[in-house]
Amino acid sequence: MEKSWAALFALCFGFFMILVDSTIVQVAVPSLMTGLPATLNEVFWVNSVYLLTFAVPLLLAGRLGDRFGPRRLYLAGLVVFTAASLWCGLADGADGLIAARAVQGLGAAAMTPQSMAFISYLFPANRGAAMGVWGSVAGLATVTGPALGGLLTQSFGWEWIFFVNVPVGIVAITLVLMLVPDWQPRHSHRFDxxxxxxxxxxxxxxxxxxxxxxxxxxxxxxxxxxxxxxxxxxxxxxxxxxxHEPLLPLRLFTSRAFSFGSLTGVLIGFAMAAMFIPLILYLQTTLGMTPLQAGLFMGPMSVVSAVLAPFAGRLSDRVDGKYIIISGLIAYAAGIGSVALIAQPGLNAWALVPGLLLCGVGIGTIFSPLSSTTIAGLEPRLIGAGAGIYNMARQVGNVLGSAAAGLLMQVASTDLVEAARITMLLPALVLLGAAFTAARMRGERVPAH
Missing domain, CATH: 1.10.287 (Helix Hairpins)
Incomplete structure (x- = not known):
């Protein structure tokens, strides 16, 4: 069992890095525009191309892991991601940075389904506890991105947002080689x-x-x-x-837990992406925070999320995970909704802290039980495909949320604060919708491996 936890630590080390890069660029937009230099449209592409190449290949990546081994695919993706990060930092123009970010996304897509598949293999009896750790990493990484991005941009320059991945990636590769078994599911999938x-x-x-x-x-x-x-x-x-053998086994969706869990994942991804854009703009533009201050201001939300996620994962081994998910979604919606309602010019920023802490409570109690409950009951040979679909759903949700928030910020109001308030209400409503879809999930027994 100790070896299983060591392997999970090695996998989560690299997984944390790729999720941080989903949000780390947002606080560096002004620095990228002046430092590259780049237009706003080009900086938009720096973020969106990563989301695109991360989301699109996830289905295929899950099946490739089933065929050639999750460890091999994870390592290949980690090497590609690390090399592309070095390329990003060395880019001397917007076109080069956009191309490097696209390659980064491909590396991230190769890694993501393998981490979930490994959890099912390493922890057949207490998957919830392991998913608690995995969920802790997922939630912490997403909300840590802006803080880390602000720190690196303000202290060293935008290049270090990407350079920092190189030593981290090398350590992650070493840990995987040392601690993660070369598990071979040996599912001889036909390639559709x-x-x-x-x-x-x-x-x-x-x-x-x-x-x-x-x-x-x-x-x-x-x-x-x-x-x-x-x-x-x-x-x-x-x-x-x-x-023969389809890329997307439609029988996966005979599981209510998987079907509604994946849909809930789309809505959560939407809400998280839609929350950060107006919130960071409000903190920097209206309240006058620097990128570092804005990022660090959300630090307590990250800490609360990280502390609660393992407990939520263990609890989902004992009770139906959907009730934990629903509670987390309601808390998250209440937190971001309260921030939206009190945001105004000249507000004392500390007034936002209770709402952000409530967001942290929600995030910390969502990811672990949702991941565990969604893939519970899937046949062992379908776990790779299921993990790919589940992660793709969340990433597509990120893209939808980012696009919707950007559009709403432009059309909601000519006043920036009012536009930010309206836009932050959108993820609150979406999270309430996610609570409804989570309520439709049905807990299923984890199959023996």
Missing amino acids: IPGIVLSSLGLFALVFGIQNGGLFDHTTVAAILATGVVLVVAFLWWQHRNP
């Missing part, structure tokens, strides 16, 4: 080439159209989104008709 092509192109078109819809005219955006819908429908039709 039409499914891979249709799903990749369809998801790319949908995510691209939503994330970057404001950059093109309405006709072009509509055409891109329509193309994505057609390709996704064609993909689902092919998965139903595929006589």
Whole structure:
């Protein structure tokens, strides 16, 4: 058992790094515009291209891990991510940085499903406790990104947002080689080439159209989104008709826990991305905080989340996880909703702390039981595919939330504070919707391995 926990630590070390990079760029936008230099549109691409290349290949990455071994895929992704981070820091123009971030996303996509698949292998009897650690890392990393980004940008320059990944990545590679077993599920999957092509192109078109819809005219955006819908429908039709082994086993969705858990994951990803954009802009632009101050101001939320996640994971081994999830979602919605309602010019920033701490309580009690409950009951040979779908759902939610928040900030009001308040109410409402979908989950017994 000690070896299992050591292996999980090694996997979470690298997993933390790739999730931090989902939010670390947000507080560095002004520095990137002046330091590269880059236009606002180009800086937007620096963030969105990472989300795109992270989300789109996750289905394929899960199946590749089943076929060639999760440790090998995780290591390959870790090497690619670390090398791309060095490329990011050395980039001397926006185009080079955008290209490097795209490669970073591919590395992250290769790693993510493998960490969840390993938990099912290493902890067949007490998955909830292990998912508690994994959820703690996921929640902490997401809310740590802005704080770490502010610290590095203000102290050393924007390049160090990426350079810091190089030594961390080298340590992570060493830990995986030393501590993680070369588990081989040896599921001899057939590779569904039409499914891979249709799903990749369809998801790319949908995510691209939503994330970057404001950059093109309405006709072009509509055409891109329509193309994505057609390709996704064609993909689902092919998965139903595929006589061999589909990329997306539709029988996964006979599990209510998996179906509604994945949908809940989309809504949570949406809410987290939609929360950070208006909140960080409000703290920096209206309350006059520096990037470092804005990032550190959210530090207590990170600490609360990290402390509670392991306990939530262990508790989900004893009671139906959906009740823990629902409680966390309501707390999270109440926290960000209260911040939205009291935000105004000249506000004493300390008045925001209770709401942010409540957000931390919510985040800390959501990820662990949601991950555990969603994949509980899946057949061992489907866990890789299930982990890929679940993680892809959350990443697509991130893209949708980021795009929706950006659009709402522009159209809600000409007053920045009012626009931020309205936009922060959006994730609060979405989280209440997520509580409804979580209530539809049904706990299922974890299968023996």
